[in-house]
Amino acid sequence: MRDVAQLARVSAMTVSRVLKDDPGVSGATRKRVLTAVKELGYRRNETARSLRLGGSGMIGLVVTNLANPFYSRLALGVQEVAAEQGMRVLLSNTAEQTDRERDLVEDLASHRVEGMIVVPAGSRQEHLAQTMTSMPMVLAARPPAGIDTDCVLVDDFDGAREATAQLLADGHRDLGFLGNPPALYTGAERFRGFWAAHEELGLEPDEHRVRRGLVDIATAEAAAKDVLGGPSAPTALFCTNNRITQGAVRAVRRLGLQTALAGFDNFELADVLGLPLTIVSYDADEIGRQATRLLIDRIKNGTENQQPTRRVVVPTTVIRYGAL
Amino acid sequence: MRDVAQLARVSAMTVSRVLKDDPGVSGATRKRVLTAVKELGYRRNETARSLRLGGSGMIGLVVTNLANPFYSRLALGVQEVAAEQGMRVLLSNTAEQTDRERDLVEDLASHRVEGMIVVPAGSRQEHLAQTMTSMPMVLAARPPAGIDTDCVLVDDFDGAREATAQLLADGHRDLGFLGNPPALYTGAERFRGFWAAHEELGLEPDEHRVRRGLVDIATAEAAAKDVLGGPSAPTALFCTNNRITQGAVRAVRRLGLQTALAGFDNFELADVLGLPLTIVSYDADEIGRQATRLLIDRIKNGTENQQPTRRVVVPTTVIRYGAL
DNA sequence: CTGTTAGCGCCTTCAA
């Protein structure tokens, strides 16, 4: 910056003003400075600027698994709104490990992000309380447990309830359930919705056809094969997320069945699989956008004027794909 | 830091030493400092540290479309190696726009990343030359054009050649080609491989069955329907990337055909689609890992000891899925 | 409209 100032025969302060679009600079001076900037290929040091200004212009985003399209879409939504507000996003991936999550969050805090959006890996988040004291935090896709923060959720209960109701309306009575760990909020809520849809018709699900604690495509496929091969095989399966649905699709295909499937999260090619498929769909980008709006709102409001904790629920839609 | 120093009754310098694991601090002092750190919830300011040290410990990653699993996997590979080396990754998404790419790259440079990995949106990269003068850069998935940098490529030519050869070996003679824009390196190379496989058998592809310049699932689906509905309909289609293959799958399904498909990039559920599918697969994570290794190597070597430009080629494997 | 001074939080260097 000194070099630019020297070349333009002004002080560093004037260069700073020009680069900041400060109005109080004469046209001629501004032009001289910009010429010098271009000639030297000068680029303002944002690190020094952050230090001086006391804000980095960054927000942190911590997701569990970027390879899952749900999270990459969410990340895109976050980037979109952050960019609108002139902020950058520092992205971290926990690989579903709570201890890594704690480290990454600490690391982001050390880099002075102005706030954080976290998709927590575990079911409770006490380990984030410390960080929360120094900056706002928003949870995405899971509600806070053990801490008090804003969050953006999918309507897990109602989506599961509605999809299950459709299967029941189709005449299915022997439904199976393939779920992620019940300790997770989404797992519990979606199971609750599954159950509620039964109750509304005066039915009760058969626990023998329930498998929970599934964590990836492989475990889901195994569980699906197990249920479908059992004595009281279901005619339809409800799956709590896209990985599990895909495992179930594999199992159904391998066994040569035409079992009806219902599941959370839309996925590509769902429409051309040729299986009867009921999908609870929602806009992952929108979760990211909403979370970012909540976060930036808190950042701009600073510590004063503390609003109560907010909870935004993103609606779901049920989509039906037919057999070929 | 001053507060910690005061509480521990030492100077700020000593606190700095403790936090840096500098050996020249007595055990008793170190313990006092750490206690004070914990009590105050103190966290070192990495921004100030970067400013003083002259290196941010970050590398930039610029991808065209994070929603494409290819890029999210690549990003994970980059994160993995960067983390091993104690560096963080600043991720940006260009949405395939070259002007946005230039801005994002400039922005990363302003934030003093120590190097960058870029998946360029366009076919030439002169606009990156300026930035390259101040830090190392590695291109991923596309070779440099208009600039001179290290790069990591997929074996586009050979993958396309081999997959095409397999279709020909199956007895197909009327192959169609659905390609991304020919101005893109991958588009050109994959088409070249498609052509070469024909030549090796003394055949020549029929240009009437070639459609290029496809950019997403929708355009690919339309093109596939067009070719498959035309007068000299192919019995098999070669697709240059996962979006195009998925468009082709849609078209084939909608038309109720059993056309054999071959394409670049593996995708989930490819094995359960029930169509004859030949996929050129490769490890997207590995591209990210290799690119990061090249980059960090250059960063550590500094400006001196300039090695010549390197080009790493990641191999491909051909996978075959059968009809049901 | 432009310049000077001072300091953001940390660490290198030198001195004790």
Place this chain on the structure above:
DNA sequence: TTGAAGGCGCTAACAG
């Protein structure tokens, strides 16, 4: 083994 001085690059606040 510890501390004091000084500066990384920038800009707010105050002068002129």
